[in-house]
Amino acid sequence: MIKVHREICAYCGCCVSVCPDGALELVDAYLDIDMNACKDCGICVRVCPLGALEAKK
């Protein structure tokens, strides 16, 4: 499961562009995660420039 730390996220969309499953969406100033589409690959967690994403067990 992916968690967004909204106090860190600067809603830049970098993570959205790399998600292979289209599970992320930048809705204006917040990031939305479609938990059903997410495959927990962790790619978004790695690329976030600020470290706003966390993979949770």
Next chain:
Amino acid sequence: MKREYDVLVVGGGPAGAFAAKTFAEKGYTVLLTEKRPAIGAPVRCAEGVGKTLMHEFLKPEDSWVAAEIEKANIIAPDGFTMELEPEKAGSEVGYVLNRKVFDRDLVWMAAGAGADVQVKTRAVSPIMEKGEVKGAILNQGGSTYEIRAGLTIAADGVESKFSRWCGVDTTVPFREIETCAQYLMTGIDIDPNATDFFVGNLIAPGGYVWIFPKGDKIANVGVGIGGDRSKPGNRPVDYLNRFVAKNFPNGKTIELIAGGVSVCQPLSCTVANNLMIVGDAARVSDPLTGGGIYAALYTGQLAGDVGSKALENGDTSSHALMPYDSTWRSSYLGKALERNYQIKEVFIKMNDEDLNAIIHSVSKMNLTDFNTLNLIKSIISANPKIAIKLGKAGLKSFIDSF
């Protein structure tokens, strides 16, 4: 409220604004829809653009231009600085813009030409009928409605989802996203007319640190690194904080900017039935420099030109729109993207020793010899190790690309 347009443009960045402006000028009804409440904010850009490239489209207004750049410095990992004076720096001599003002003015131009504009209105899905795009469902202030259009332009930037919803895979391979953090800083000692590029695996693996001045003692100071190099404790923001602590300990940060730039190959096809993909959404930012403003303006305008003809002929099938795709691929832009992709593939594999060697040898080169093929030949003869690294196939594609 109007629910039917000739053209629907999704995204109000430079690509969308220029597409909307072009279609509107040709007399088509256009709706430009932008999900953010303000055009151009937050900024996701270092705001540098080449003068000659910019002049192809626009006469710069004073309000857009934060600084005029006369030279560029490339700083090797060992601290050696190579200066690129105007003749050498080519189109890197340019402007640092105020994108907040610039982007807004471009949308104003589109509106002035007759396009309708909506902000805080997000395209949430395309209208698909028999496998063809017929417009989009928009969400404005919590309510959704359909906008039907003969032609839809996906200008939705790096986070582009629209084309994906229409069946085009736009995923950027994660090693090919340049992940970036930038501060707008004030009170720093810089040359207000020079851009600085620092390379090295300790400061920006697979990328570079930039200082783009925006006036006296003000600059965008940022770092981009390869997506596969980003790790906890070594993310772009960590590299940036270390660079700033070392170089500008007394500077003040007045803005934080995060972002991603795709440095992959462009989409393999940028049209579909009734759909054209422009700007960052088409993955046409420069793989070497990360610059995408020019590409956004170019593809936006070209989509407007080709799309208008298609509308005029009553045929907006992918076949009829294909000249858009083939024209940009064979243009200056397409060729530069191809070449710079090859160079980037080599650049990201270089260790600091290679980088030092290259920058030292290039700085010794005679100005009159300064064309790209000579540059490559000299680099290779001065640094045979780099030739080995490239391998025969790499070397061939590298040289062929010039």
